[in-house]
Amino acid sequence: MRVSTIIETSHLARTYGSIHAVRDVSLAINQGEIFGLLGHNGAGKTTTIRMLTGRTRPTRGSATVAGYDVVTAIEQVRPLINLVFEDANLYERLSGWDNLALFARLYQAPPGRVGELLDLVDLTEAAKRAVKKYSTGMKQRLLIARALVNSPRVLFLDEPTRGLDPTSARDLRTLIRNLAATGTTVFLTTHYMNEADELCDRVAFLKAGAIVALDSPRELKLQFGQQTARVLLENRQETDINLRSPDDAARLREWMAQGLVRTIHSQEGTLEDVFINVAGAAE
């Protein structure tokens, strides 16, 4: 299968006075990929998204979406992208329908698109109700529908499941996976490492505005996680053994021969471990 790059950045940087919000971000994201940008608050995730969506000009470096420069060809980029914001920035006095209809008209979406999207996010029955009467989950679903109004090739999601209950968050993750399956590239930021692990094909960790690790969650976990197993003995004593240590292997064999082992749990790394390893403490 031919893989094409849809987002490409080269040494992207943005400063505000003496503050370096983003120092150096170089990425190449493929069509249909779910890509996660992770890092502490203030690491530069939102500024990176702002630059990629043409809302902030880079101070240095360049970025393209579908081959169009996000500074010089933003008019060509706009129809190809959309963004699910961290905040529920909806017109609260208007109905869900009116919110979508406004953007459908701005993007010149085909007739019927609003109803189609309301169906997709299961808001058809609440369509005529003022958004201020919606629950947090309903608002989040409406934000997703709004971001899909122009059938974007790249969908940016900034903390999409923040504040959602587990069921709504799971539904949203399913929706994101389905979008990616249809060829939409998903670029998301999240603080939930298990979410990134579950969803993303690749993740990048940002630290102080620069990428410090970039790979698939599995590779990163292998690279930065612990290679240990936790052994619970019959006497309720718990011991961690190093899977690479010949001494620990011999100890484990001996315990097993004596019938002392109750359970063994692998202690493979989590993305959270990777985060702590590579991103360190918040600045």
Place this chain on the structure above:
Amino acid sequence: MNSLRHIIILTQKDLKDAIRDARVLIALVVPLGIGLFYGFTFDDSSTTTIRAQVGVFTTGNTRLIDALRSQLPANVIIRTRNYTDQADLTDDVGSGTLDIGLVVPAGFDRAIANGTGPTLTILSPPDGSLSGDYVLSALDPAVRAMAGQNEPVQFDVQHAQRSTSGDLATRLGVRTWSLLLALIMTLGLVSILAIPIVLVEEVEKKTIDALILAMNYWEVVAAKSLLGVIYIVVMTTILVRATGLTIAHTGLFVLAMLGTALALLGMGLLMGGLFKSANQLNTWAGVLLGPVIAPAFIPGTPLPQILQTIAGLWPPGAAMKLLANAVSHEQIFHDNALSFAVLVFWSVVIYALLIARLNRLQR
């Protein structure tokens, strides 16, 4: 073309959405209410219509009422009610239902013509009646006319022109002057309060972030300006129509309103950028509105000339001078060109600052 489409779409959204915001609604309704109040409270006309209810008891025919009507000025309108019982007529005059009662004897007209001096009984209400007094004063010339006598004196009543040395309120009439102030208040409240609230709310609720994925900042600002112009046109039309404000020079009036709207809307949109929330703006707008609107009260008042000049160099002061000329048949202020230059100057300065600010935002 695409920009115009974006601007119209966003304005249509705002027309539906913003009016549901109580702060915006109040900014629109308050000057309208004040204008309507002044419009119906004050009266600039030199003659007031006077209506008199006249009861007539007679057993024959008489031309007295026709003769009365011909002697009364045009602004005095009489309505007659005929009685067949003199006691009923007396009761109605006594209760104040009628302004005057006339008991006309049989053969009254013939008796006048013969010069026999018939008696005409006049019933007056216990507390008197101004309208009845008008009728009473017209009775003598009416019966003289019926008798074929000439008036001893012919009165020629002429209305003098308003003094050109009085203050603006006197020269225009308090009602007209107040209505012009209400129009300038409309301009001020829409520009300095309603429209900035709509814009600041977009920023505060971050809906502008979603908009600028699909359009430019300047298109958003242009849409808000268009919304302001629509509000001003609608409110002005309602106020002018409802109060019957007479406009002598329509072109001058429209240009003055649009020119002032342009300058003040730019000022409001620029000011909106200073506030973080619509509520904060709503609180401070009351303080800011004073200096913005107050100069409109100064032109044509007995205040020192230096204050008049300074007021005329500020958009609402210039607007008042232009609007006063627009509603008056005489040219009260002789510097229309300067007043328009003031509006153009401020518009250029304000929009240059606004564009500079938008360019910074776009980066």
